[in-house]
Amino acid sequence: MTGLTAIDVSGALGLAYWAETSIKLGVALIVIPTAALLLGYLFLLKMMAFMQSRLGPQDVGPYGTLQLIADAVKFLQKEDIHPATADRRVFRAAPVVVLASSFLLFVVLPTGPDAVVENLDTGIFYAMAVSSLSVLGVLMAGWASANKYALLGGLRAAGQLIAYELPLILAVMGVVIQADSLNLQEIVRAQAEGEIFGFGLIGNPFILTQFIGFLIFMISAQAELTQTPFDMPVAETELVGGFHVEYTGFRFLLFFMAEVATAFAFSALATxxxxxxxxxxxxxxxxxxxxxxxxxxxxxxxxxxxxxxxxIRFTYPRLREDQLQKFAWKVLIPLSLANIVVTGIFKVVL
Structure with missing residues (x-):
């Protein structure tokens, strides 16, 4: 490779290790709230409003662009309440663990030949591993709240995330087989330098050869985000909000930021x-x-x-818990295994 890595660039500029790390940390810290604001405004406020024949927020900022910032200020002003019987240390740490899982995903996402925080050889393996950490934070929140609805939400979330983590990883395996690499930059390179029946003008985007894998990845990502139709862990009509029902103020804001930032990160991984x-x-x-x-x-x-x-979130109704589990174990996992077998056969033959 002729391109410099992020470390090479910082070394060429004569930056010390602490300065290099501080810059990388600062970039990641800026990206997460920016991603949350961008997706939250575009989709949660405006797109949903237009789909439901509403205007959405209009008063705070031009065309309502500052509404989410106003909401964030409101949450920061609210009292940080702890249930009397809650385990306070675990209760406080839970939203931080969930947000940290989202934060770590951005470390390996490349946006250019040199524009990547850390170009790991096992980048996709790392991304799948850290995305699973959010399960721990959700379980911590559900158990530490000392609330039966929160506990049920936490247990539902754990079962759902474990079930859909398998097809998510298996969908990625097809891409890894085709690209011959776990490195995200090399996966981009394989698509850029690939050909479709001898035609290489647009490369070979893997969505053409791995469409089944893309479909499985998107469905599994929807479940990992606990968004409709897979929002059983936070079902308001049943669990009054689920695992974060007892959270207020900035700790609830952390859960919201983690959800939207993770949606951004999964979209980036799919891209x-x-x-x-x-x-x-x-x-x-x-x-x-x-x-x-x-x-x-x-x-x-x-x-x-x-x-x-x-x-999808604004269109489909919520699944029942048994439907949700059956869909993962009886449909997505067998389909993803079949996709791996077919990909392996074509890789050997061609």
Missing amino acids: VMFLGGWWIPGFDFDAPALNVLGPVVMLIKILVVAFIIFW
Whole structure:
């Protein structure tokens, strides 16, 4: 590879390790609330309003653009209440664990040939591993709240996330087999330098050859986000909000930020693995210009994928718990295993 890694660039600028780490941390800390605000405003407020023939927020800022910031200020002003019988240490740590899981996902997401916080050789393995940490935070919140609805929500979430983690990972395996790498940059390169029946103008976006894997990944991501039709852990009509029913103020805000930021991160992973990531047809893979243009292209693709996620959320009714589990174990997992077998056969034959 001729492109420099993020560490090479910082080393060339003469930055110390602490300065390099501080810059990376600062970028990630900026990206998460920005992603939450962007998706929250575009989809939770405006798109849902238009789909339901409403205007959405209009008064706070131009066209309601500052509504979420106003809501954040409101949450920060609210009293941080702890249930009298709650385990306070675990109760306080739970939303931090959930948000940390989202935060760690952004570490390996590439947005250009050099624009990546850490270009790990096992990037996709790392992403799948840290995305599972949110289960611990949800269980902590449900158990520590000392509330039967919160506990039921936490147990439902754990069962759901474990069930849908399997097809999520199996869907990724098809991409790994086809790209011959666990490195997210190399997965983008495989799509950029690939060909479709000898035609290589647009590369070979894996959504064409791994459409079944893409479909399984999107369904599993929807369940991992506990969004409709997989929102059993937070079902208001049954559990009054589920595992975060006892949370107020900024701790509830952390749960909201984690949910929307994780939706952004999963959309970014789908973009990297199935839509060619940040690469633009006609450009050399290591072209320096892609460090500027790549993030813009990446953002557009992420918004398209996120639109699909939130569109499903606003369209379909909630599944029953038994339907949810049967769909994962009897449909998605066998289908993802079949996709791996077919991908392996074509990889060997071709």
